Amino acid sequence: MGYLATKDYFEDRDFVDKWLYTIRTGELDLSWMKAATEKVKPHAENPRRGLIYRDIDLGAYGYSNLPEKVRRNRSFAPRGAELPEGLPDAQPWVSRKSELWAHNTDGYYEEAVTRQWNATTDIPWERLEGVELPEATGKALSQLMTFLTEVEMIATDTPAMWLPRLNPEFIEVRAFIAAQAMDEARHAEVFRKRALTTGHGLMKASPMNEMALKHLRDADSFSEMSVALHLVAEGNVLTLFRFSEFLSPTDVDKRIFRLVMQDEARHVGYGMQHFKWVLEHFPQKREVLHSHLDEAENISFASGAATELTESFIVLAGGGLKQENIAQGVKITTAFQLKQMHEHFERLDKCGMPERKSGDRSRLWNMFEMGKAAAAEAGIKF
Amino acid sequence: MAFYADKDYTEDQAVLDAMNAVMQGNLSLHWFDAHTEKIKGRPRDPRRGLVYQDLDIGSYGYTDIPESVRTSQSMAARGSEKWGKLPDMGYLVNRKSDVWSDNVAALYEESKARRWAPALDIPWTELDAHPLAPALEAACAQLYTFLQECAAVALDFPSRWVALINQEFIEQKSFMCAQMLDGARLLEAFRKRALYGGAGLGRANVAAEQGLKEWLWADEFPRGSLAINLALGGFLLALYRHIAAFAPTRTDRAIMGFAMQDAARHAAYGAGALRYHLAHQPEERAELNAWLDGEEHVILALLGSPELIEPLIIISGGGLEAAQVRAGCEAALKFIRLVAREYFERLEAAGLGGRVSRSRLSAIVSRVSI
Numbered sequence: 001m002g003y004l005a006t007k008d009y010f011e012d013r014d015f016v017d018k019w020l021y022t023i024r025t026g027e028l029d030l031s032w033m034k035a036a037t038e039k040v041k042p043h044a045e046n047p048r049r050g051l052i053y054r055d056i057d058l059g060a061y062g063y064s065n066l067p068e069k070v071r072r073n074r075s076f077a078p079r080g081a082e083l084p085e086g087l088p089d090a091q092p093w094v095s096r097k098s099e100l101w102a103h104n105t106d107g108y109y110e111e112a113v114t115r116q117w118n119a120t121t122d123i124p125w126e127r128l129e130g131v132e133l134p135e136a137t138g139k140a141l142s143q144l145m146t147f148l149t150e151v152e153m154i155a156t157d158t159p160a161m162w163l164p165r166l167n168p169e170f171i172e173v174r175a176f177i178a179a180q181a182m183d184e185a186r187h188a189e190v191f192r193k194r195a196l197t198t199g200h201g202l203m204k205a206s207p208m209n210e211m212a213l214k215h216l217r218d219a220d221s222f223s224e225m226s227v228a229l230h231l232v233a234e235g236n237v238l239t240l241f242r243f244s245e246f247l248s249p250t251d252v253d254k255r256i257f258r259l260v261m262q263d264e265a266r267h268v269g270y271g272m273q274h275f276k277w278v279l280e281h282f283p284q285k286r287e288v289l290h291s292h293l294d295e296a297e298n299i300s301f302a303s304g305a306a307t308e309l310t311e312s313f314i315v316l317a318g319g320g321l322k323q324e325n326i327a328q329g330v331k332i333t334t335a336f337q338l339k340q341m342h343e344h345f346e347r348l349d350k351c352g353m354p355e356r357k358s359g360d361r362s363r364l365w366n367m368f369e370m371g372k373a374a375a376a377e378a379g380i381k382f
Numbered sequence: 383m384a385f386y387a388d389k390d391y392t393e394d395q396a397v398l399d400a401m402n403a404v405m406q407g408n409l410s411l412h413w414f415d416a417h418t419e420k421i422k423g424r425p426r427d428p429r430r431g432l433v434y435q436d437l438d439i440g441s442y443g444y445t446d447i448p449e450s451v452r453t454s455q456s457m458a459a460r461g462s463e464k465w466g467k468l469p470d471m472g473y474l475v476n477r478k479s480d481v482w483s484d485n486v487a488a489l490y491e492e493s494k495a496r497r498w499a500p501a502l503d504i505p506w507t508e509l510d511a512h513p514l515a516p517a518l519e520a521a522c523a524q525l526y527t528f529l530q531e532c533a534a535v536a537l538d539f540p541s542r543w544v545a546l547i548n549q550e551f552i553e554q555k556s557f558m559c560a561q562m563l564d565g566a567r568l569l570e571a572f573r574k575r576a577l578y579g580g581a582g583l584g585r586a587n588v589a590a591e592q593g594l595k596e597w598l599w600a601d602e603f604p605r606g607s608l609a610i611n612l613a614l615g616g617f618l619l620a621l622y623r624h625i626a627a628f629a630p631t632r633t634d635r636a637i638m639g640f641a642m643q644d645a646a647r648h649a650a651y652g653a654g655a656l657r658y659h660l661a662h663q664p665e666e667r668a669e670l671n672a673w674l675d676g677e678e679h680v681i682l683a684l685l686g687s688p689e690l691i692e693p694l695i696i697i698s699g700g701g702l703e704a705a706q707v708r709a710g711c712e713a714a715l716k717f718i719r720l721v722a723r724e725y726f727e728r729l730e731a732a733g734l735g736g737r738v739s740r741s742r743l744s745a746i747v748s749r750v751s752i
Contacts, residue, residue, distance in 0.1 A: 002599030005592035019686035050501035077586030078530040086588040121431035149459040157545035178566035185559035203416040205458035207466030218385035
């Protein structure tokens with residue numbers, strides 16, 4: 001048994017007697033009616049948008065007034081409720097606002113709820129009937145999808161396992177994380193379904209990528225997890241989705257990548273806003289995040305070195321296995337990898353960490369500079 | 383840091399050489415002939431779309447997942463070729479009969495098909511047009527405060543377990559992610575409703591929270607699922623149904639309509655998972671019976687707390703007048719009996735019969751009267 005309530009309610013005679021008495025007599029205690037809580041009267045600012053969390057950001061119930069360190073509530077009680085003696089400790093690990101907050105968290109959550117799509121019915125699967133891709137393209141697509149199911153698996157487990165560690169006062173962040181877990185489950189589903197409709201089935205797992213991705217899950221703090229998952233990994237994946245949409249061999253694939261991009265952009269948006277927030281409100285954390293980024297960039301580099309991914313991307317980009325196809329595929333893949341790194345450093349810069357654009361601070365930056373020089377020499381633009 | 387990648391890739395010459403070779407166009411194509419099953423899945427019913435059930439084929443299907451998953455501890459997708467040094471993710475739930483339910487793929491598909499958005503799908507302004515009497519509104523605020531506590535726990539349960547469950551059970555894990563979104567959405571709807579009415583939130587519920595933490599922290603997934611999905615899910619389904627029947631406004635009826643859909647899925651999974659568990663691990667029947675002997679007091683903690691039962695009486699009766707309270711008590715009594723009856727029926731249907739005569743819950747519910 002993990003936890004025992006402070007009493008066995010069957011054995012609490014007062015509790016049982018009061019309950020039986022209330023039902024039998026209709027004599028109500030009604031002490032809860034005197035709860036010392038704030039009375040507010042929200043309304044939907046924009047009726048077309050409905051009643052959103054921002055509309056109830058009022059007084060003690062709002063997120064704007066959340067303190068930096070949540071000391072008042074560690075139970076499951078909703079923010080703003082009266083807290084009687086005896087509530088249990090939900091055992092949150094994260095009770096500091098700057099460790100998880102992001103400007104517009106509530107907006108990202110509301111968007112996630114309204115933009116839920118269905119991998120079963122929103123993808124025109126029936127259009128694949130009779131579609132036979134060339135063998136190389138079909139296998140490359142299946143291999144890419146196989147890799148993406150691995151990525152989405154870690155992207156599901158990682159936010160999910162952090163959620164119960166977040167103080168229940170942070171309602172909007174917990175809601176966003178729950179929506180993200182669902183987004184990622186849907187991504188794993190759509191990529192799996194696509195792989196299994198190619199005729200080639202799933203292909204090979206990617207050991208180097210998996211070993212690197214495990215890093216995402218095992219962070220010491222939510223902020224570190226977020227910078228590695230939302231900002232670095234999902235940032236890279238967003239670029240990957242954008243290129244994959246461009247390279248998609250069918251309209252069905254284009255549709256898949258457009259839909260997953262919507263979700264991924266939201267996750268990256270949260271990651272950027274959180275990164276900004278933590279740097280501004282918890283400056284002591286800066287060096288810790290630098291250290292974590294060193295590792296995150298190491299795994300980011302590893303994904304470029306995993307041949308299952310890189311080679312399938314080259315084949316998909318070049319459209320086949322002939323020499324000219326491969327040469328064209330290498331060009332596009334090089335541009336893609338440089339774009340990934342460029343966007344990564346731009347995001348860090350915009351969030352308030354421009355100093356990583358330096359070889360002294362980031363080995364990945366060195367790799368980026370070397371890659372840019374080689375690409376320029378080969379006439380590759382990105 | 384708990385985990386570092388096995389090497390610094392930027393400084394590993396072998397990695398750099400391999401990468402350079404590929405980018406010079408020298409592909410190994412080692413993945414090209416993956417040793418995996420070649421299938422081409424298609425929707426059996428195009429109107430329904432491509433559901434997970436359509437892909438329950440061969441090594442990719444869930445039907446053939448072995449009872450004990452011993453050879454897969456990584457992120458690799460079920461049916462893909464596993465090779466090289468894949469990481470061990472430390473899954474703690476590797477036995478199919480500890481998590482599986484025959485309806486889980488269908489429930490996941492349903493959860494997506496029945497998505498809703500509290501911001502838009504609830505007629506909030508109805509509350510402006512038809513404001514409630516203060517006592518009734520205060521009762522609603524208290525009830526929705528309690529429901530937020532339940533939703534918070536229901537949200538935490540799948541979150542606590544999903545990363546510990548083997549990736550081979552992808553359909554079940556996906557269902558748990560859908561449950562997480564359900565929990566967040568219900569909490570959102572209940573919170574918005576409580577605040578929109580103007581009475582603010584009420585008082586947190588010590589008995590319910592203490593009991594729910596006990597269930598939430600169950601040390602094995604089958605026990606936790608029985609408690610949170612079957613027992614709490616079933617309790618909430620009955621409660622939502624009751625509130626829908628007595629709802630003072632169209633807004634409340636709409637909220638409860640959506641909440642019932644979600645809770646019905648959770649309870650259905652809970653019952654299905656228990657049935658599968660007992661069918662494959664019948665020796666657990668005695669263990670679970672003994673465990674429930676100690677755990678059913680939580681149902682009393684929920685039903686008996688004044689923070690739930692009193693507002694329920696007021697809402698059911700329509701107010702605080704004596705006749706209304708009398709009618710409310712009668713409705714609450716029916717609700718209490720219904721909760722107990724449905725709980726025992728679900729257990730029986732799942733293969734854990736005989737609890738009515740054994741349980742302290744049935745004894746105490748039989749004492750409730752007017």
